[in-house]
Amino acid sequence: MRYELYYWPGIQGRGEYVRLALEEAGADYSDVAREGGGTGAMMKMMEVHGTPPFAPPFLKAGKLVIGQTANILLYLGGRHGLAPKTEGPKLWVHQLQLTITDLVLEVHDTHHPLGPSMYYEDQRAAAKKRTEDFWKQRVPKYLGYFEKRLEASGGTFVAGRRMTYVDLSLFQIVEGLRYAFPKRMKAFEGEIPGLVGLRDRVATRPRINAYLESDRRIAFNEDGIFRHYKELD
């Protein structure tokens, strides 16, 4: 089965967590809006399908159309060896992913604290305050949590001896924070040696490495979730 991934063509955004899983799985997929379909094909799917998602990304898998990043990973995980199949461990991995979902939303709030509809330039002062709080309180809390989980599971992968989609997502979190806040992240990385090591282990996996070197990996930019604004770093 060839999967169809639908996401905004110009950004990594939330679609990237799905792309990383599909790439690591060696799954057959098309990134529809980037491969000829454009955003028109995506918007059409959101209107006509029986289970239309609230927002991209969503994945067409045969007759299923699955929305919400963590939900897509829940579906893919069991099928491609990226998550345990037994109930307890499966729910645990999903729980960790949902915590990453919360973190990603808070990352977005650093540059859009007054809402997603206004331009960044019109909320810069509020963004500075939110970013201060994010780095003082939230980054240590979230990344400290994942660092501890990684330690507790033996240090190689966050949910046990085998890699899961959560490890791929944590790679993306470290990469994104390095891109958006290079100075702050450099100062902080000493607190999370385990996660930095995990980032390296994920980056050098053959399929992920090949993906990162390809033009399928979109560069970070200021339309995505992780944005680099000097004044916030």
Place this chain on the structure above:
Amino acid sequence: MRYELYYWPGIQGRGEYVRLALEEAGADYSDVAREGGGTGAMMKMMEVHGTPPFAPPFLKAGKLVIGQTANILLYLGGRHGLAPKTEGPKLWVHQLQLTITDLVLEVHDTHHPLGPSMYYEDQRAAAKKRTEDFWKQRVPKYLGYFEKRLEASGGTFVAGRRMTYVDLSLFQIVEGLRYAFPKRMKAFEGEIPGLVGLRDRVATRPRINAYLESDRRIAFNEDGIFRHYKELD
């Protein structure tokens, strides 16, 4: 099996979506922090357990400890007839719940746009701006989406002919918005007749009705997610 729900004892918050599901299911559960255990018992569970959640609520179900509201509902849904068991419909219901999760976070951001660590009183001006955007752009988008899904599924419940945990959560959303923003919500409700009807259908179900009348239902207050601040309404 007697479930143990762990959540902050003084608020509805995110725990309420779980409480509503447990109550509708007629499940045997204790609300630990409210029933003698206090928050101490809750904090202890977060430190010592093998799969410690990032934050409350979490549910102890036998040997499992399950965190993240939507994840708890995913677990409870299939067990108590509050969600379909087949994969596609099950993922669809979970997807809808994850969209509610996003909405709940945006509700919280209306009074805490500069971050969860600062007091509301110290971010009142930003809260006003965020709230304007929330009601102008986000409420119509989210509630319009659920109104359409409800229409498409026949008008009785949002994901088909049978009630699911998503319907219970939508009840809570309507109740919460009415509490936090009575004027704005009154002006808006004409746009969502289906959801208002759904709210009434849920409220009058025998077990939910009994729960709402009991002292197990905590009153809305200004420590929860839905807060009433006159200046934001």
